[in-house]
Amino acid sequence: MEYPTRPQRKRGGGRDGSQWNYALLVPMLGLAAFRWIWTRESQKEIQKAKAQYDQDVNTMKSELEARYRETLKERSRTAAMLELELEKEKQRVKGYKQAMASQSHQLMEERKQLQQERQTLEREKQKVVSSGAAGAVLHQALEGEDDWYRRATATLKELEGQLVERQYAYCSYIQPREQRLEMEKNMLLKAVREPLGRELDLESDLRDIFKRDRHCAEVANMDKRKNGSLMWVYLKYWQLQVTMQKHKRAEQALFGGKIQPGTK
Structure with missing residues (x-):
């Protein structure tokens, strides 16, 4: 914009000065109007930006709160499931303990009964031995079962070693489960096939x-x-049974007439 050049002031007149003031006032008013319009538009943009920012913050806050609530729900469901599984495991372990205690009690009662029977047989044996010739016959009958008793004891000793290895495989973190199952299968087959089993x-x-x-x-x-634990109770129980079987076999041989006084 070209501003009018300042006119030379003439003598004896004031109108030229007024014209000069009006010429300066117009651009100043235009500049003030521009500043007012610019400031107003800027304030609108600022308000718009602030409103958009507040909206974005509220949206993000709502999303985060929703995610937080969903996470809490999921964790609560997971915790409830874990507590339920833990309670099931506790009940299962409790059931195992009760079964083990019942089985152990039953085996101990049977063991006591076998011990009592063994003691009774020992007393009967002493009576027969003290009777002279009859004692010699019973001793002969028991000697006749020594070979069977040694074989049966050796079988139980072998089975004990196999059970020790099987339990070690069960407790091991590195031995495969299939190897333990194969060991169990072989022991069961042998127990079915052998007479002692x-x-x-x-x-x-x-x-x-x-x-x-x-x-x-x-x-x-x-x-x-x-x-x-249970395997050792069974091993003692089996050994007592073998001892009982030896005396019963000798008794059957004696009263069946297979052993005669004075014979070997």
Whole structure:
């Protein structure tokens, strides 16, 4: 914009000065109007930006609160499921303990009964031995069963070693489950095929051990024989049964007429 040049002031007149003032007033008013319009538009933009910012913040806040509530719900559901599973495991372990206690009590009662019967047989044996010739006959009959007794004891000793290895495999973190199952299968087959296994009903007892004996020693344990609990009760029970069988076989041989006084 070109501003008019300042006219030379003429002598004797004031109108030229007024014209000069009006010429300056017009652009100043235009500049003031521009500043007012610019300031107003700027304030509108600022208000608009602030409103958009507040809207974005509220939207983000709502989304975060919704996600937080959903996370809390999910964690609550997960915690409830974990508590339910934990309670189930507690009940299952409690059931196992009760079953183990009942089975152990039953085995201990049977063991006591076998011990009482063994003591009775020992007393009868002493009476027969003290009777002279009859004692010699009974002694001969018992000697005739020594070979069977040694074989039966050796079988139980072998089975004990297999049970120790099986329980070690059960308690191990590195041995595969299939290897343990194969060991159990072989023991069951042998118990069915061998006469001693059928006489003592080892198959049923072994299945009970495989199902219920879950005892393992501490992780740092290096002694395999510290694993297992029910299996050791059964091993003692089987040994007592073998001892009882020896006396019963001798008694059957004696009263069946297979052993005669003075014969070997």
